[in-house]
Amino acid sequence: MRGETQRSAMDLLRSEPMQLVQLIIPVESAHCSISYLGDLGLFQFKDLNSEKSPFQRTYATQIKRCGEMARKLRFFKEQMTKAGLSPYARSAISDDVYLDNLEVKLGELEAELIEMNANNEKLQHSYNELIEYKLVVQKASEFFHSAQNHAAVKQREVEAHQSGEGSIDSPLLLEQEMVTDPSKQVKLGFVSGIIQREKSLAFERILFRATRGNVFLKQSAVEGPVTDPASGEKAEKNVFVVFYSGERVRNKIVKICEAFGANRYSFTEDLGKQFQIIAEVSGRIEELKTTIDVGLVHQINLLQTIACHFEQWSHLVKKEKSIYHTLNMLSIDVTRKCLVAEGWCPVFATNKIQNVLQHATVDSNSQIGTIFHVLQTKESPPTYFHTNKFTYAFQEIVDAYGIAKYQEANPGVFTIITFPFLFAVMFGDWGHGICLLLATSYFIIKEKKFSSQELGDITEMIFGGRYVIMMMAIFSIYTGLLYNEFFSVPFELFAPSAYGCRDPSCRDATTAGLVKVRATYPFGVDPKWHGTRSELPFLNSMKMKMSILLGVAQMNLGIILSYFNAKFYGNELNIWHQFLPQMIFLNSLFGYLSLLIVVKWCTGSQADLYHVMIYMFLSPTDDLGENQLFSGQKFLQILLLLAALVSVPWMLFPKPFLLKKQHDERHRGQSYALLETNLDDSDGTELHHGSSSHEEFQFSEIFVHQLIHTIEFVLGAVSNTASYLRLWALSLAHSELSSVFYDKVLLLAWGFNNITILIIGLIVFICATVGVLLVMETLSAFLHALRLHWVEFQGKFYEGEGYKFQPFSFASLGKEDE
């Protein structure tokens, strides 16, 4: 058993050894044990009650209680946001809060708050009502006042007419009408009230229809929104007065008012009384206002005390809920004395878990300790990599493709270096690299601050990958120095350039070229290459060859990893009939190409490698002529070609036949073995073995599968090598783009000798550099590096069919709920 300190550096290559463990926990210490295990966060519980529906499980009531408390907390939160309070992030932590107490407390608080709200609402209701009443009285009295004035004027006119008696043109009827005796006049009734403005039109229409036009409706708009007493929402409203005659019409009007939610308020015609009412109402409004204010202050005080504890409470409730959820996954013993848990834990955590369980037993004053018991199983354990904040993001890149099978070789180890390196090959510019490094170091320096707070979607992603970006930036600076690019400007950093003009006047520098005058430039590309006519052919040739070398190296690494996998799982078949022919095939073609490239670089030969490779297939026996790089090359080529040709059927045929043979042997062996195993006492485990190997063996299926694999590998060897040329292509695009921005924007603007143009040019240059080169190019280079890893590298060996170890842990609780 290993302690955590003894764990070696290569732990990331294989996932942690896991074990299936059975815990038998006495009921009285179950809650405590689960809670401690949650704090530890290294135990993944298996659901032993999956066939039971959630409410039939043992602890359903407790979960319901927690749900209820969570609801109350949500209610508090809602109230707090309404009052403009936010829960204090660092609330007073006192550990001695228990669930039962909390439940009572929350219940009390909720009741108090609801009562307070109800009171406030009641007060608010009458307050709003009074305000509406006041408005109605004011507006209606205006109607009446203006109507009376109007009537008085009319009266005077009529009187004037009457005084001018005898004038012939005065209408007779009018006169008669005016002098009808008061007893015959119909007494008009009226209803006054207030209605929402958008409903007023429909209201008028319905009134008209219902009474056949026998009403007179007068409306006037109230400036500003009025709060509706019933709903408590603000709305634009109209004050109305309806005049009618007759009791039946009155009933109808009242009903219509109700239907439209129009609030009716009584009103007197008497002016004196009106003033009295207004004064009274205003007085009461004042009173209510102070009462409401006091109530609100009280409520805010209460909410503030809640806000103090809110975070702690909600954390506790979440924790309890998760504990009971976990308890529900345990199966309960028939005697109801103990709970049985099954689950996975890493082997190194055995001691810790046992300690924790012992603590739990002591703390809960239990008589009996928890039994920790390792089970044997054929089931595939979960995959658990012990990552830190640096390796985490790299492991995520691999996990995004597929979770490693249990103890499978983990490409994440190599990804830490190869991923940023391949990225940098495409992104080689030490100026841009420094920009990236500065940006990511901001995130790394502020790490503590950022990790505790909520970030946006994209920021979150960048923050999560901050160490990946850091590595990418560092490697970009390195490759940038190799390419000698700084925003596409060359620098003579390490030594003066090796090349010089033929003569001091430098007249024929662009036509006849330069000559070598000093020792070769010690590191990277000579700065003199930049801007020459032969720059592109030179760089292309170099980068292309480099891409192939890198690609072949990485693919070889992938195949070698498949060897380690086969060895680890003890699969001889895969070593001899998969790893070996694959190695031979890849290296006899592309390994040979790499060798030629290196030889060509070393010897400075002018051989045409395309020609060599193509004619190696077309006419292997022909003489190589001037393309010969070393003696015996022709013989070697024929040998390699034969090896490649042999390795294809080698990959295809032996494996399925050998599998069939193995299967047959096992079957034949089993009929004999049955007797033997009966003699042995290990019949329980043997049963397991038997059931798993009894799978249907279909030769045709396996053969077709192998055929597909072979074709995929053979074609893949060619296409994957070609795929690595993207390293060259993207690096070319990057350097060309940056030189375009530098030459065509910055230098062009510089040429005008005008400060404004220069500033504009500078701004455009910076925007283009940041937007296109730093953001978009980073993204595209990232994606291409990702592809090279997922398809070309991991495709060679990685199965990725495991599942992740998801321990029961309180630490991950907060994130899930957000």
Next chain:
Amino acid sequence: MYGFEAMTFNIHGGYLEAIVRGHRAGLLTAADYNNLCQCETLDDIKMHLSATDYGPYLQNEPSPLHTTTVVEKCTLKLVDEYKHMLCQATEPLSTFLEYITYGHMIDNVVLIVTGTLHERDVQELLEKCHPLGMFDSIATLAVAQNMRELYRLVLVDTPLAPYFSECITSEDLDDMNIEIMRNTLYKAYLEDFYKFCQKLGGATAEIMSDLLAFEADRRAVNITINSIGTELTRDDRRKLYSNFGLLYPYGHEELAVCEDIDQVRGAMEKYPPYQSIFSKLSYGESQMLDKAFYEEEVKRLCLAFEQQFHYGVFFAYMRLREQEIRNLMWISECVAQNQKSRVHDSVVFIF
């Protein structure tokens, strides 16, 4: 443009069809119903529903739950989904969606009018109305005394107005009148909806005419059964049947003269699709007929999802959800009243 919907349907209808199919995936399954039927209390039901699409609507309800709250919240979810779809819809889908709610509108009108007749409080009645069938001046219905007023005052502004042409009388409202009004309105509505779907053409017409014909036939049977032994004359009864559907016209003639349930059965068994429904029932029984019809309807509605590029899915989805809410209501009631043995009586499994 029969057969060519695939070319243009997605321009306007694609998004909403995707949405509605997504909603459909959220319908409760038989496994859910089995679990729900085992619940002991309403809180169990809430707990179970919190894992489904209804979760967000129920999670903030305080614990002593009532059946009405469950149903209300579930309906609220349906209404929210409907409103969202209606907002996103363009013509003619928006009209189609509006047509779906007219049935509820008729029910609401009838509910309010009956309620007022029995002098119930209007606010109380309004709470009972189906939220999909609400319209602005619905509360004003309480003012009306007879059919003519009802029409003149309120309904002339609603989409139901044209359906009223057949039932404007000055008679005072009574229960019988109202029931006849409901059926007349429903008849007019179904016929109008049917015509509208025919006008849309294509797969919509094909599928919707099937669904609507089933609806019309079911109503015809229900009208017949309910009117047996009342003073409704044969001619009046005949007038309430919709003028389309499998039973039209000869089946209607037969139904119109039926005097008891077995005669209805005799008339219906001549139609193969309905034969299977009636064969499930024993003679003289009409209790289980509703459930049998519902089951058949659910089967047909589910089939509507098998074809793409038509509006029938919207209708089918709304109907299936309503059935689901009815199921939930029944289960909740049974659980609340400790009648668990009767849970299975009226639950119609959808999947």
